[in-house]
Amino acid sequence: xxxxxxxxxxxxxxxxxxxxxxxxxxxxxxxxxxxxxxxxxxxxxxxxxxxxxxxxxxxxxxxxxxxxxxxxxxxxxxxxxxxxxxxxxxxxxxxxxxxxxxxxxxxxxxxxxxxxxxxxxxxxxxxxxxxxxxxxxxxxxxxxxxxxxxxxxxxxxxxxxxxxxxxxxxxxxxxxxxxxxxxxxxxxxxxx
Amino acid sequence: xxxxxxxxxxxxxxxxxxxxxxxxxxxxxxxxxxxxxxxxxxxxxxxxxxxxxxxxxxxxxxxxxxxxxxxxxxxxxxxxxxxxxxxxxxxxxxxxxxxxxxxxxxxxxxxxxxxxxxxxxxxxxxxxxxxxxxxxxxxxxxxxxxxxxxxxxxxxxxxxxxxxxxxxxxxxxxxxxxxxxxxxxxxxxxxxxxxxxxxxxxxxxxxxxxxxxxxxxxxxxxxxxxxxxxxxxxxxxxxxxxxxxxxxxxxxxxxxxxxxxxxxxxxxxxxxxxxxxxxxxxxxxxxxxxxxxxxxxxxxxxxxxxxxxxxxxxxxxxxxxxxxxxxxxxxxxxxxxxxxxxxxxxxxxxxxxxxxxxxxxxxxxxxxxxxxxxxxxxxxxxxxxxxxxxxxxxxxxxxxxxxxxxxxxxxxxxxxxx
Numbered sequence: 001x002x003x004x005x006x007x008x009x010x011x012x013x014x015x016x017x018x019x020x021x022x023x024x025x026x027x028x029x030x031x032x033x034x035x036x037x038x039x040x041x042x043x044x045x046x047x048x049x050x051x052x053x054x055x056x057x058x059x060x061x062x063x064x065x066x067x068x069x070x071x072x073x074x075x076x077x078x079x080x081x082x083x084x085x086x087x088x089x090x091x092x093x094x095x096x097x098x099x100x101x102x103x104x105x106x107x108x109x110x111x112x113x114x115x116x117x118x119x120x121x122x123x124x125x126x127x128x129x130x131x132x133x134x135x136x137x138x139x140x141x142x143x144x145x146x147x148x149x150x151x152x153x154x155x156x157x158x159x160x161x162x163x164x165x166x167x168x169x170x171x172x173x174x175x176x177x178x179x180x181x182x183x184x185x186x187x188x189x190x191x192x
Numbered sequence: 193x194x195x196x197x198x199x200x201x202x203x204x205x206x207x208x209x210x211x212x213x214x215x216x217x218x219x220x221x222x223x224x225x226x227x228x229x230x231x232x233x234x235x236x237x238x239x240x241x242x243x244x245x246x247x248x249x250x251x252x253x254x255x256x257x258x259x260x261x262x263x264x265x266x267x268x269x270x271x272x273x274x275x276x277x278x279x280x281x282x283x284x285x286x287x288x289x290x291x292x293x294x295x296x297x298x299x300x301x302x303x304x305x306x307x308x309x310x311x312x313x314x315x316x317x318x319x320x321x322x323x324x325x326x327x328x329x330x331x332x333x334x335x336x337x338x339x340x341x342x343x344x345x346x347x348x349x350x351x352x353x354x355x356x357x358x359x360x361x362x363x364x365x366x367x368x369x370x371x372x373x374x375x376x377x378x379x380x381x382x383x384x385x386x387x388x389x390x391x392x393x394x395x396x397x398x399x400x401x402x403x404x405x406x407x408x409x410x411x412x413x414x415x416x417x418x419x420x421x422x423x424x425x426x427x428x429x430x431x432x433x434x435x436x437x438x439x440x441x442x443x444x445x446x447x448x449x450x451x452x453x454x455x456x457x458x459x460x461x462x463x464x465x466x467x468x469x470x471x472x473x474x475x476x477x478x479x480x481x482x483x484x485x486x487x488x489x490x491x492x493x494x495x496x497x498x499x500x501x502x503x504x505x506x507x508x509x510x511x512x513x514x515x516x517x518x519x520x521x522x523x524x525x526x527x528x529x530x531x532x533x534x535x536x537x538x539x540x541x542x543x544x545x546x547x548x549x550x551x552x553x554x555x556x557x558x559x560x561x562x563x564x565x566x567x568x569x570x571x572x573x574x575x576x577x578x579x580x581x582x583x584x585x586x587x588x589x590x591x592x593x594x595x596x597x598x599x600x601x602x603x604x605x606x607x608x609x610x
Contacts, residue, residue: 022433026322030430034315037298041308048236048307058537060530070393080226084215120222127227148213157233161283161391164290165378170509173534185233 049185050166054152056176059137059144063153066168067135073159074135074168076113076128081190082150085123090146091139092116092126108142110134130156152189240309243282247313247332250274251320254327257598258438262607264598267330271337279334279390288313288328289335289423290381292365293372300373300559317423321430325438328427329417329595335386336417339409340597346413346456354458355578357419358593362570365422366563370497374555376508385416413456417595425570428592438589438596441606445586451600452587459593460600463584478579486572493568494561501560505553514549517542 052063052074063074088100092114097106104112113132116124128151135153143151155177169177180187250270257266278284286294291314298306317328329336349357364380371377381387388399389406408415417424440451440460452460497504505511516529528536535545589600601607 019433023322023435026430026433030315030318030322033295033299034311037295037306037311038308040298040302041306041311048240049233056538058534060534062530068387068391068394077231078229080229081217082213085218086215119224120220123218123220123224125224125227146214148215157231161285162236164286164294164381170377173531174538175509182233182236186231188231 048162048182049157049180050155050160050162050169050177051180051185051187052152052154053176053178053187054154054189056174057137057140057153058174058176059141059153060173061136061138062171062173063168064134064136066171068161068163068167069159072135072168073156073161074153075130075133075156075159076135076137076139076151077154077188078126078128079150079152079188079190080125082148083126084148084150085119085125086147087122087124089116089124089126089143091143091151093142095142108138110136110138114139126151150189154186154188157185239282240286240307243278244309244312244316246277247288248316250332251316251327254330254332254596255320255324258327258330258596259324259436262598262601264602267596267598268341269331271331271340274332274334274337275341279338279386283391284334284384284387285381286310286313288317288333289384289421290378292423292426293368293378293380296369296372297375300555301375304375318426318430321427322434324436325431325434325591326424326427326595329424330597333423334390335384335421336414336595338386338389339406339414339416340456342406342409343413343456344410346454347411348453348458349412351458354418355574359571359574360419361422361425363567364420365425366497366566366570368422369566370504370556370559370563371507373559374505374508374552376505380422385420413458414595414597418457418593424595431591431594434591437591438594440587440589440600441604444606446606447586448605449587450603450605454599454603455594456597456599457593457595459590459595461584461588461590463586464581465583475579475581479576482572482576482579486569486576489568489572489575490565491568493571494565497560497564497567498557501556502553504560505556508552508556510545511549511552514542514545517545 064072067073092108093100093106094108100106102116107114111132111134113129113134114126115129116126119125137153140151140153143149166177169175250273254267254270257263257270278287286309291310294304294306294310295314297304298311317332320327331337331340368378368380371379383398385398385402385405387402388394388396389402405415447463449462452462506515513531513535516532517535520528520532
């Protein structure tokens with residue numbers, strides 16, 4: 001008889017006790033993680049935008065292929081203030097062209113995203129059509145090898161999905177892609 | 193032609209991308225003005241707080257739908273909103289699943305900046321789970337919601353298989369923490385099955401995997417949530433101790449088993465009297481045995497994973513670079529990997545790199561111990577849980593597995609008579 005009286009009370013109260021303990025431990029665990037990390041996360045301005053450091057970029061060509069977007073969010077940017085406005089542009093013409101004219105076979109850009117406009121003798125203004133650019137960096141390589149290096153790759157923030165982990169940064173050979181605070185978005189060559 | 197030849201020569205010199213003023217700034221006479229190009233920055237701060245606000249609202253709505261209204265229709269509505277907004281419109285990043293890695297990295301590396309929104313994204317669903325069960329899974333999480341929306345039939349997988357496969361989320365979680373804490377990879381993001389579908393593009397392998405998983409989800413309830421989701425493992429743990437449990441029906445259960453067959457995640461346990469059938473003391477002995485096995489499994493798991501920490505560390509970019517450099521030296525081939533080429537081009541110092549790699553390997557040493565321990569511990573706990581047999585008089589919901597999808601309510605005849 002004694003046993004029967006105890007049984008309904010015993011196990012349930014023990015189970016309740018365990019559950020309460022678990023709730024307290026889980027709750028305090030949450031509070032601990034929150035309390036430990038919250039002061040740090042609100043202290044400084046957050047690094048939230050993925051950016052290419054043009055000084056580090058080596059134009060390996062992975063920006064074109066690794067981005068999660070169908071057409072990469074990395075685009076060629078042009079710093080007009082740095083550009084020499086040359087007729088013979090290392091970023092515009094393919095190397096070893098036979099005749100110096102704007103025929104398609106002489107163009108370095110595989111998608112025809114670079115257009116140029118005659119300004120005055122002997123200067124030409126170069127413009128990048130971002131809708132066509134696929135971020136392959138061929139022109140950037142040409143411009144920085146033979147030219148002022150006014151063409152450079154940068155992430156177009158309006159296209160970038162701001163992935164938690166940038167797929168290009170993961171394979172970038174020179175570690176040029178890093179997160180920067182919003183205020184420092186768009187590292188440009190002419191407005192450093 | 194001479195000038196053209198010089199292009200090709202200079203191209204081969206592989207100049208760095210510094211802005212070198214090889215040509216002077218042009219001196220315009222025609223009054224040319226430099227174009228003023230303005231690059232717009234989307235208001236990321238606004239959008240991330242907006243996401244958090246909508247997440248909170250949807251969690252509250254889910255709590256109301258699960259605990260007060262008990263309406264599957266509302267939950268399906270929330271699921272649809274979640275798939276459209278978090279999935280297709282916001283394209284997924286950053287989510288609560290992925291935030292595990294940010295939090296792990298922030299704990300491991302005090303130098304890492306964890307945005308407050310990401311921290312809250314991690315904590316909120318867990319806090320809700322502690323109070324109201326896995327309401328996040330019910331329809332707020334776009335991954336779960338998408339699977340819920342396509343689910344047509346439930347072919348029940350046998351219980352032992354479900355239990356065995358249930359270890360995978362913990363293994364996944366352990367590896368996610370290991371790789372995130374060592375700044376190697378965010379594997380939860382890398383292997384997100386539906387991100388390619390939400391973004392309508394991306395890694396083709398993952399899209400195929402996502403589509404296959406969705407096809408599976410038509411016939412088996414929520415395969416990702418049940419057998420893969422690392423955040424679900426955490427939510428289950430918190431939900432076990434939740435203050436309010438999801439209930440099938442408030443009036444008396446008539447043991448009709450309809451809910452049990454309707455449950456997509458096999459979370460409804462049938463009545464059982466198993467403990468009575470066993471010899472006295474046998475159950476206690478078994479529990480004691482598994483209690484002894486638990487630390488053994490934990491230590492064993494820790495040591496096992498730690499013994500592999502050198503090969504695991506190859507997931508880290510720096511370690512891989514050193515490995516590439518070393519194989520390059522050994523084989524002495526002329527063809528260099530792009531990484532190696534870049535390393536030399538930037539004037540990298542092998543000794544500095546070796547020091548860095550040594551440090552990273554130390555981190556892997558520590559974190560593989562912890563991750564292995566976590567795996568062993570979770571397996572041990574699972575065994576322990578299986579060894580405890582409870583007497584149930586009616587059908588009961590297991591709060592750990594229940595994703596609060598609300599399917600059982602419409603099947604319960606007692607609910608209908610209300």
